[in-house]
Amino acid sequence: MKHTKILLLISMLLTVILLAACSSSTTNQSEPASILVTDESPEAIFEPQQMIDASGEQLEFQSKVEKVACVVSLCVDIVAELGMEPAAIGESGVRTIATAEEFYGEHGTTFPSIGGSFFEPNLEDIITVKPDLVIGLLGVHDSLREGLAGAVPVYLAQPKTYTDSVKLLEDIGKLTGRTEEAKAAAEKFLRKLDEAKQKAPKDKKALIMYGSDVNFSIVTDSGLGGSVLKEVSNYPFKVNDPSEDPYGEGSIQYSLEKLLEENPDVIFVESYSYSPGTKALSEQMQELPLWSKLKAVQEQNVIEVRSPIWGDGRGTRSLGILLDEALEALYPDLF
Template identity: 35%
Template sequence: MFLSFPRRVRPGAVVAAALLLSAGCAADPGGPAEERTEAVVDAAAHQATAVEPALTVTDPRGTEVSLDAPPESVVCLVALCDDILLELGLRPAATSNPQILAHEGFLGEEADEVPVVPGGFGNEDVEAITRLEPDLVIGLAGSHEGLAPALGTSTTVWLTDSRSWQDSVDYLRAAAALTGRGEQQAAAEQRFYDALADAQATAAEEGLAELKPLVLYGSDGSFQVDSRGSIVGGLLDQVFDYDWADRGTGGHQAGGSDYSMEEILAGDPDLIFLESFTFSPDDAPLSEQFADDPVWNRIEAVREDRVYEVDLAPWATGRGTRSLGIVLGDAVDLARR
């Protein structure tokens, strides 16, 4: 079972800060979560429409955000923000998430051009942010409440809390309204739904839809499962048979759930995606950490070498439509092997 520290955080303050910076833990949904995924959507039928510009929006969690003018300078303290801005054809004035920007599906080598906000995740340097004179700072509910009062005197703070892939689409739409980028939003939204439609079609045509994948994340041999109530699990459930129930035990991660290795063995996944949080070159990925576990080695997917280490940036931290499109592509490509 997963230990009693938050998702992707191992004991030790220094390591915990590094982990939070990488993962950007989301707010606790509060107790056992209902299944957040709806019936499988017909993504091929989706026609994205551009949102109208608005200086006041209400986000998927019911938070109202009001500005005096469309923001020209936005600081991102959560990777969802970086994802959204790039989808809208913008760049952050500064970021706490250089890893996501450095991904080849984002800015790649140009990520170095975006200043990095000093300070650990959830404890970013307020003075450094203030000096940038941003019009809007986008952070994460459950992590940045402590910064909001100090920053709120000079700028507007928007604390996001995406708990499903549908939420991520709605956050894109809300940000597009604020920035007046409806045309770019509609294009990005359509690209995401097209990627989902392609994944669904490929899975149906090639017999992949009946596969039962598992997303497992952790560090130091401790782990949890992304249930179908999580963002990634719910998305994969639109393509595959992602039959891992949400137990509401994910701590800071909506849809994260405790499963024992014995329960994973009994669940019999066809393939396993691993999100390994490592903090130094000497740290081993989860596939190596589990190598001597006798129960792990009895899982058929392990015996058939259908265990894949995936890129943390889009899979674990991105949460936005660009990241989720990458996840879909990765998942289908790996399932076809």
């Protein structure tokens, strides 16, 4: 009986030891799988990209674009939407949009500067910051490609409608490895526009006009701002003769006589001043007798807008701001 108890105890001890050994073996086998870390996730891999810009130039990128130099406000809009900061920015309007509260605010004053003029940015300033890409405007910054050849690739852009702006954002998102940020920003803008289209009665006639003096031009429904406003308002301004808009930019010179025929309910004015002391365009127009006959003038619905955003921003963030401000002016009881 005594031996039986001893054998029983020995058997129980062996069982406990075997169970502990099995448990230890299982734990050791699972540990490597749980602590294995790899950089082979889709987000960590950059696929070489080929892009064709607005000039028809094919650009190739073997590595992710980390630093973008901006010589046009559109570029600032794009990098802001992607959650990045520009490596350097041009002055004047480009700096103005960067410091707008919807973009970088006061922090926008700290970005390195690209001297020279808007039409001729300083090449040395661009090269100094060692960007991976420069984004410029087609028809304005074409010569940068030759000046920066072998140093920095130049992407020339010229979105003509809001769908072009969305596509451009997505393309730069691919180059910077920020496809998710691009998708989120594009969806935010398109969702806002779709909701506005459903809600806006479109019973107000709107117009965007711009200029530095009384020889003004207007944005047609095939222009960037017009492509947005025609979705939420009565926007009858079109390019009827291709010779009026030879570059297909969706803008044409106009006259007060023709403007009086359409007689819009709300006029949005983009003033561009090239010399100190120049009056806003709407103030200059007040000096013309026909101006006072316009319905928008009589009902005090002539609105000076922020030209760097409405006219120069061109990206989805700027267009979203344009949409918000236009809806508030057109339908104050609904938006």
